[in-house]
Amino acid sequence: MRIAFISDIHGNFTALEAVIKDIKSQRVDQIISLGDTVSLGPQPRKVLDELRTFNGIYIVGNHDEAILAPERAGQLEIAEHLVPDLHWCRERLTSEDFEFIKSFKNTHEVTFPNGVQLLAFHGSPTSRTDIIQATTPPEQLEKYFSGYEASVFIGGHSHIQMHRRYGKLLILNSGSVGNAFEFAFSPGNPPHLLPWAEYAIIDQSGDSFSVDLRRVKFDIEKLVSEVEKSGLPGTNWWLQQYQK
Numbered sequence: 001m002r003i004a005f006i007s008d009i010h011g012n013f014t015a016l017e018a019v020i021k022d023i024k025s026q027r028v029d030q031i032i033s034l035g036d037t038v039s040l041g042p043q044p045r046k047v048l049d050e051l052r053t054f055n056g057i058y059i060v061g062n063h064d065e066a067i068l069a070p071e072r073a074g075q076l077e078i079a080e081h082l083v084p085d086l087h088w089c090r091e092r093l094t095s096e097d098f099e100f101i102k103s104f105k106n107t108h109e110v111t112f113p114n115g116v117q118l119l120a121f122h123g124s125p126t127s128r129t130d131i132i133q134a135t136t137p138p139e140q141l142e143k144y145f146s147g148y149e150a151s152v153f154i155g156g157h158s159h160i161q162m163h164r165r166y167g168k169l170l171i172l173n174s175g176s177v178g179n180a181f182e183f184a185f186s187p188g189n190p191p192h193l194l195p196w197a198e199y200a201i202i203d204q205s206g207d208s209f210s211v212d213l214r215r216v217k218f219d220i221e222k223l224v225s226e227v228e229k230s231g232l233p234g235t236n237w238w239l240q241q242y243q244k
């Protein structure tokens with residue numbers, strides 16, 4: 001059984017397109033989206049149209065929830081300077097798009113044919129805003145992951161790929177399709193984007209269980225041209241990311 005995990009697309013359809021092409025070459029059985037699908041980037045509608053085509057599992061991220069309830073943006077840890085982008089995105093979505101986002105799940109469980117159980121989420125099993133990193137202290141990991149049947153956990157939200165074994169548990173992050181960060185986000189330290197898309201494939205066959213943290217190049221010039229013609233409030237930030 002092979003599952004692709006994609007997260008944090010953030011309205012970057014150009015990156016999503018490249019990732020979907022790569023996934024199609026990998027013959028997966030299922031695609032699971034770990035949240036933060038549309039806000040921030042220039043092509044929210046095209047992202048949702050693409051997601052709808054593959055009949056996947058869709059988990060809600062803090063940005064998805066803020067799209068549905070923009071008055072809660074602060075509580076959902078959406079920085080104040082990003083709120084205009086949130087509203088720009090909302091103005092472009094149709095009622096079908098909102099209904100689709102409302103159908104996203106909080107978490108999703110998978111049992112692989114060999115009995116290994118996995119739990120998928122956005123931030124942590126109980127929160128869309130918890131950030132789990134390679135440096136998260138063990139006592140914090142105990143708080144997030146003890147008491148579950150699952151032994152494999154996968155989320156997004158940090159925008160940084162991670163493979164961390166903790167005791168008998170495996171804690172994973174598939175990275176970000178549309179907004180891969182160079183360094184972990186910290187307040188006062190604006191993120192800088194890497195010029196590629198990230199996602200993960202988990203493969204279980206027979207006794208083997210493997211995790212492939214993948215990196216896919218996408219057409220930066222095409223994305224820049226989409227940003228330039230979008231009228232997105234955050235246009236300058238996007239353009240700065242890809243200045244040569």
Ligand SMILES: [Fe+2]
Pocket residue numbers: 008010036061063157159
């Ligand atoms: Fe995100």
